[in-house]
Amino acid sequence: MRRTTSLILILGLSCLLFMGLKLEIDKASRQKIPGSSIIYVPSGKYLKTATFGFSSLMADIVYIWAIQYFGNLAIPDKFDHFVHIFSIISDLDPRYVDPYEVGALIALYDTKDVSLAIKLLDMGFAKNPDLWIFPLEAGHYAQLYKKDFPLAREYYKKAMDIPGAPDIVKRLYANAAFKTMDVKTAWETWLEVYETATDERVKKIASNHLYNIKATVDIQGLRSVLEKYKAKYGRYPDKLSDIVTAGLLPYIPKDYDQKDYGYNPKTGDVKTAVIPWKR
Amino acid sequence: MKTVLDIENVHKLFKVGFIPKKKEILKGVSFSVAEGEIFGYLGPNGAGKTTTLKCILGLIFPDRGQIQIFGQPYLEPKAKERLGFLPENPYFYDYLTAREFLDFYAQLFRVKKDERGKRIASLLSLVGLETARDLQLRKFSRGMLQRIGLAQALVNEPSLVLLDEPLGGLDPLGRKEIRDIIIRLKAEGKTVLLCSHILQDIEMICDRVAIIVGGKILSQGSLTDLISEKILFTEITLSGLDPKDLAGLGESLSAHGGRTLIKVFDEEKIQEILDLVKSRRAKIHSLIPRTQTLEDLFVEMVKSQ
Amino acid sequence: MTIKVIALNTFKEAIRDRILYLLLFFAALSILVSRVLALLTVGDRAKVIKDVGLASISFFGALMAILIGTGLVYKEIEKRTIFTLISKPMRRHEFLLGKFFGLVLTLLVMLVLMSVIFLALVFFHTSTVEWKLLLAILYIFIELILITAVAILFSSFSTPILSSLFSLCFYLIGHFSWSLETLIKKIPAGLLRVLAQIVYTILPDLENFNFKTEVVHGLTIPPRVLLYSVAYGLLYTVFILTLAVLVFRRRDFI
Numbered sequence: 001m002r003r004t005t006s007l008i009l010i011l012g013l014s015c016l017l018f019m020g021l022k023l024e025i026d027k028a029s030r031q032k033i034p035g036s037s038i039i040y041v042p043s044g045k046y047l048k049t050a051t052f053g054f055s056s057l058m059a060d061i062v063y064i065w066a067i068q069y070f071g072n073l074a075i076p077d078k079f080d081h082f083v084h085i086f087s088i089i090s091d092l093d094p095r096y097v098d099p100y101e102v103g104a105l106i107a108l109y110d111t112k113d114v115s116l117a118i119k120l121l122d123m124g125f126a127k128n129p130d131l132w133i134f135p136l137e138a139g140h141y142a143q144l145y146k147k148d149f150p151l152a153r154e155y156y157k158k159a160m161d162i163p164g165a166p167d168i169v170k171r172l173y174a175n176a177a178f179k180t181m182d183v184k185t186a187w188e189t190w191l192e193v194y195e196t197a198t199d200e201r202v203k204k205i206a207s208n209h210l211y212n213i214k215a216t217v218d219i220q221g222l223r224s225v226l227e228k229y230k231a232k233y234g235r236y237p238d239k240l241s242d243i244v245t246a247g248l249l250p251y252i253p254k255d256y257d258q259k260d261y262g263y264n265p266k267t268g269d270v271k272t273a274v275i276p277w278k279r
Numbered sequence: 280m281k282t283v284l285d286i287e288n289v290h291k292l293f294k295v296g297f298i299p300k301k302k303e304i305l306k307g308v309s310f311s312v313a314e315g316e317i318f319g320y321l322g323p324n325g326a327g328k329t330t331t332l333k334c335i336l337g338l339i340f341p342d343r344g345q346i347q348i349f350g351q352p353y354l355e356p357k358a359k360e361r362l363g364f365l366p367e368n369p370y371f372y373d374y375l376t377a378r379e380f381l382d383f384y385a386q387l388f389r390v391k392k393d394e395r396g397k398r399i400a401s402l403l404s405l406v407g408l409e410t411a412r413d414l415q416l417r418k419f420s421r422g423m424l425q426r427i428g429l430a431q432a433l434v435n436e437p438s439l440v441l442l443d444e445p446l447g448g449l450d451p452l453g454r455k456e457i458r459d460i461i462i463r464l465k466a467e468g469k470t471v472l473l474c475s476h477i478l479q480d481i482e483m484i485c486d487r488v489a490i491i492v493g494g495k496i497l498s499q500g501s502l503t504d505l506i507s508e509k510i511l512f513t514e515i516t517l518s519g520l521d522p523k524d525l526a527g528l529g530e531s532l533s534a535h536g537g538r539t540l541i542k543v544f545d546e547e548k549i550q551e552i553l554d555l556v557k558s559r560r561a562k563i564h565s566l567i568p569r570t571q572t573l574e575d576l577f578v579e580m581v582k583s584q
Numbered sequence: 585m586t587i588k589v590i591a592l593n594t595f596k597e598a599i600r601d602r603i604l605y606l607l608l609f610f611a612a613l614s615i616l617v618s619r620v621l622a623l624l625t626v627g628d629r630a631k632v633i634k635d636v637g638l639a640s641i642s643f644f645g646a647l648m649a650i651l652i653g654t655g656l657v658y659k660e661i662e663k664r665t666i667f668t669l670i671s672k673p674m675r676r677h678e679f680l681l682g683k684f685f686g687l688v689l690t691l692l693v694m695l696v697l698m699s700v701i702f703l704a705l706v707f708f709h710t711s712t713v714e715w716k717l718l719l720a721i722l723y724i725f726i727e728l729i730l731i732t733a734v735a736i737l738f739s740s741f742s743t744p745i746l747s748s749l750f751s752l753c754f755y756l757i758g759h760f761s762w763s764l765e766t767l768i769k770k771i772p773a774g775l776l777r778v779l780a781q782i783v784y785t786i787l788p789d790l791e792n793f794n795f796k797t798e799v800v801h802g803l804t805i806p807p808r809v810l811l812y813s814v815a816y817g818l819l820y821t822v823f824i825l826t827l828a829v830l831v832f833r834r835r836d837f838i
Contacts, residue, residue, distance in 0.1 A: 003833075004833070007826055007829060007830050007833075010822065010826045011823060014819045014820070014822040014826065015786070017819045018815075018816050018819040018820045018823060019785040021812050021815055021819065022789055022816060024812055025789075025792055025809060025813060025816065026765075053642070053759045053790070053794050054643075056635050056639075056796060056797045056800065057635040057636060060625065060631065060632045060635050060636075064624045064625050064632075067624070067626050095797070095803075097627075098626065098627030098628060098631075101627070102626050201627075201628070293836075293838070333837065336670070336671040338667060338670055338836070338837040339836045339837065340834055356673035356674075356675070357673070359672060359673035362671065364667070364668065364671040366667045368664075369667075370663040370665050371665055371668070372665060374596075374597065374600055383589070383593055384668070384672070386589045387586060387589055387669070387672050387673075388672065388673070389585065428668075
């Protein structure tokens with residue numbers, strides 16, 4: 001009998017202790033780590049429920065699926081649920097940065113909807129308030145494509161205040177009130193971000209921007225030369241190197257990754273070799 | 280004579296079935312075993328022999344009653360250290376070899392390493408399994424399992440050995456070997472409690488017995504005390520006499536091949552038959568007086584319930 | 585001492601169980617499949633590999649603990665090998681604890697094997713040995729210790745199938761504790777709420793051992809949380825084992 005009572009004592013004691021610990025742990029840091037996988041949010045609820053403890057993995061899976069889905073040119077109305085899908089990924093793993101990034105790029109290049117892109121970046125920033133890259137990009141798009149200077153300025157301010165933001169953000173903030181962003185400034189911005197960044201992820205994002213800027217400039221240049229060729233010879237050249245032979249350009253530019261641009265001789269269209277957001 | 284095992288008024292009730300129905304298995308069992316004897320615990324199947332053993336070993340907890348081993352409360356580890364047990368139809372860890380198996384149990388008894396090897400070797404030779412030392416138990420035959428089980432029961436050199444149906448399922452040679460081992464144990468000064476329902480073996484080796492039927496001890500004592508020496512009847516086999524001549528002298532059991540077997544209950548009638556044989560110059564082949572056997576006693580006890 | 589003997593014997597028995605190697609094979613398979621999955625993602629490939637790897641180790645580890653643990657005590661009772669053991673001078677709790685430690689040792693070995701495969705694959709992708717991942721795996725191990733205790737608890741009085749189901753329920757409840765917390769916030773203050781809070785605190789919270797996300801994203805975890813989580817795991821295990829010993833003590837082995 002004495003043994004039983006001491007056993008019951010141990011039982012009760014350990015129970016009380018672990019209950020106390022549990023309350024302590026709940027109070028402690030879980031809530032302070034922003035975007036921990038424990039936060040319960042209604043949307044994406046189904047997936048969260050089905051993936052007890054593996055929500056991070058689920059985020060990966062949904063993201064991978066989303067990439068295939070949005071890369072499928074055949075689906076006409078795929079953007080109807082764009083925000084919903086990306087908010088599911090965000091709910092499952094708020095700290096997963098790639099989806100916000102790539103989502104914004106998809107929005108920009110496929111739907112040409114700048115507000116949509118900015119919305120995604122806002123989502124990313126809300127869940128990761130320590131990442132200055134999000135408001136920087138949002139400001140960049142606002143200034144470059146929407147020409148909404150006050151909005152751009154707001155974003156630059158937000159980015160500026162976050163420790164670790166590069167100096168260029170301060171300069172952008174200063175200039176945003178006065179002018180549209182020209183290509184040169186854009187190029188400089190991202191070059192500086194690229195060179196000063198210590199985070200691989202930020203470097204990647206910066207290089208994407210650099211790629212796109214170069215592509216835009218190159219393709220614009222090529223198109224105007226192609227029109228000149230057509231005016232001169234009555235048709236588009238069969239291949240891009242014909243422009244060089246005709247003496248209209250000293251060389252054909254390659255893209256940021258040193259690859260050739262794609263060219264369609266029938267329509268005179270020049271495209272990038274890869275889908276920009278899949279790079 | 281020192282009492283090695285003392286059981287007093289043990290009751291055990293089980294709740295059986297989905298809608299629990301009470302079934303009383305032990306209804307006040309009391310007996311004692313003295314040092315150095317071979318004690319037989321008999322009863323029909325389901326009488327409560329194994330349940331009693333399990334109570335002694337602490338596998339089952341009795342509702343009422345007392346059990347003492349070597350004069351100590353029976354659950355004390357000190358008491359258990361001098362105990363050996365062979366369960367009925369034993370199962371063992373079949374992935375172990377005979378040597379690993381005995382080594383495992385020796386370790387449980389905290390036998391020191393150097394001592395272990397010696398003891399395992401002597402046990403294996405005692406039960407005749409030296410050749411199977413490195414064979415996995417899953418490959419053992421029934422008889423071999425019984426013998427390694429016996430070895431396991433002796434691994435700690437116990438003073439009291441409890442055997443539950445140790446001879447079950449063995450061929451006659453196997454039974455003889457086990458019986459011999461048990462007798463040797465007694466010669467070494469050990470006490471043995473033997474559960475069985477094979478009466479011939481009990482009769483051959485036990486000093487004292489207790490008979491349990493329906494959860495109650497019906498009788499206990501030494502074999503000589505329990506079984507009367509009275510002659511029940513005499514069986515005579517003879518030839519050369521016509522069965523008709525033997526009418527009224529006894530019961531004629533069989534008659535063929537020229538021989539007649541007659542069962543005579545009356546002692547005087549035996550003399551008459553002998554005279555008849557002499558006068559007719561007939562031949563007696565055998566004359567066997569039959570006394571009460573344990574089986575007779577047993578059947579009598581069971582029937583009386 | 586007796587506990588050690590039983591533990592080593594249990595280890596020998598468990599390590600020969602084929603189920604273990606089947607599960608190990610699937611765990612290795614899924615870790616390696618993550619390599620293929622990673623090719624489909626845009627961005628950080630290593631993240632997918634780490635997520636799948638940690639998830640596999642956690643999932644298959646739990647399966648091993650449950651499938652083997654629920655059979656451990658039950659088999660001994662069924663096959664009656666327990667008779668010769670309990671009749672020896674061994675206290676019943678020594679038997680249970682021996683079984684427990686034997687299985688924990690087995691799981692440790694399996695976990696080390698899976699971790700080696702996992703870290704090797706991550707190394708192959710990032711050219712660094714990411715020791716931080718071991719932190720998440722350590723806490724997975726603590727979770728497995730608790731699950732083992734639960735499996736043994738149920739194994740001591742129930743058939744393997746039922747025990748597995750109960751253990752699985754424990755695992756699911758443990759990972760959904762947070763939903764109960766949210767629910768409680770919606771109950772108006774009063775007796776019901778207090779009761780619900782008590783229930784919430786007693787029910788296991790296995791998410792306390794889930795540091796997979798933090799480790800994959802390289803976030804720092806406050807040392808207090810780490811310490812408390814270990815203490816929580818160990819205390820809860822003590823609780824479960826004590827319960828098992830209590831149940832096992834007066835049990836009749838018919």
